[in-house]
Amino acid sequence: MEILHNWIPYKLEKQDGLWQLRWMDLGDRHIAEPFFDETIGICLSKMSERSKYRSISDTGFLLESSTKIEAVTPTAFIFHVSRCGSTLLSQALSTDQDNIVYAEAPLLDEILRAPLQDENLKEAETEKWFKAALKIMGQKRKHGYEQLFVKLDSWHIHFYPLLRKWFPDTPFYFLTREPDAVIVSHHKRRGIHAIPGLIEADLLKVKLREEHYSDFNFFTAEVLTAYYRELYSLVLENNPLNHFYDYSWGMENLLTHFFASIGKENAKENEMKKRLSFHSKYPDQPFNEETKTDLPEYPEVNSAYWHLINTLRVK
Structure with missing residues (x-):
């Protein structure tokens, strides 16, 4: 889906009883910040310079668009107890321009914790959201992207x-x-x-x-x-x-x-x-x-x- 090239969802929130996602344009940026919320701040700042409007969709759009994107499948998930070298590892991985690295992306946490806010949200739906978001986040925005951490x-x-x-x-x-x-x-x-x-x-x-x-x-x-x-x-x-x-x-x-x-x-x-x-x-x-x-x-x-x-x- 060419229209979504470089665009990814970055936030999930519930408004008026409905789940929706906010989107942002990564442009040609290689993600290298220690934490992904820093990347979000940089990209949103650039977007606000171009337009005062926000890009928002429902979860149906997330699921549909994920089926039309060529993406890198997850190479590994990194778990940690905090302050134990995990950020250093993700930073080292991000120095390779062939790697897509997401360090503590807020969206993934929001999806995992969404059932705590909505008792009607089923695991099957949460799984679809998580995998669809990760697929769009792992899109092959740049030539050479081969691994997703x-x-x-x-x-x-x-x-x-x-x-x-x-x-x-x-x-x-x-x-x-x-x-x-x-x-x-x-x-x-x-x-x-x-x-x-x-x-x-x-x-x-x-x-x-x-x-x-x-x-x-x-x-x-x-x-x-x-x-x-x-x-x-x-x-x-x-x-x-x-x-x-x-x-x-x-x-x-x-x-x-x-x-x-x-x-x-x-x-x-x-x-x-x-x-x-x-x-x-x-x-x-x-x-x-x-x-x-x-x-x-x-x-x-x-x-x-x-x-x-x-x-x-x-x-």
Whole structure:
């Protein structure tokens, strides 16, 4: 569908009881920002300079248009516990002009969480929306696009059963890190899943308590505990398309392990490794380990983490 060339949906919302999508023009932009919402901001700014009108459609248009687009199928989905090297990995992948990389695209999260807002929304419909959106996002906008990598949000670990059901033949790559380092990072700059109430507690598998509001780090520790326990169950599942990597194993080995795990050659590994030397979220700044901060210890999350890591080492 030539009219949609370079256009993708970027937001799903419910208006007057009806689901609708907002669209934007990517132009000839190669997506290279650390997070896709940054790309959205840049593209919408350019669009507003051309017109004051917004491009909106219903979900039927999404489904119909997806059948008429040549697209790259997902090469791998990247899951993570946050602050564990996932952004650095997606940034390294985006340095290759043959790769389409989406890092935490809000639309995919909105589709996954839509049934939480609409009890009448069936799984079959959500699956159609997700796959149609991903197909349009993965359109071959540029000559040479061959691979599509999707870095999900951290809480999408809890959507694993659904995503594995929808994509039974796609490699899933899971990144982890010791909880103390993750908590310290969120203590300095919080993600939305590290603040009680911003993401549905049931989705995070955490029961909100009064203590969470007085100690955000305690809440973060409980969120991480649920992540590690979910990951432990996935290790036991022994799915050959599930692959795991912990930050402590060294960022210098990450790319080699990633491509070997998903069964792909990486002719540009040396170029990608240069990106690993810089800060994941600030590409112009050399990477430095974050300094430790004296924070309370949370034994339960440490226990869950080491239970997971020791099981991975045995395997």
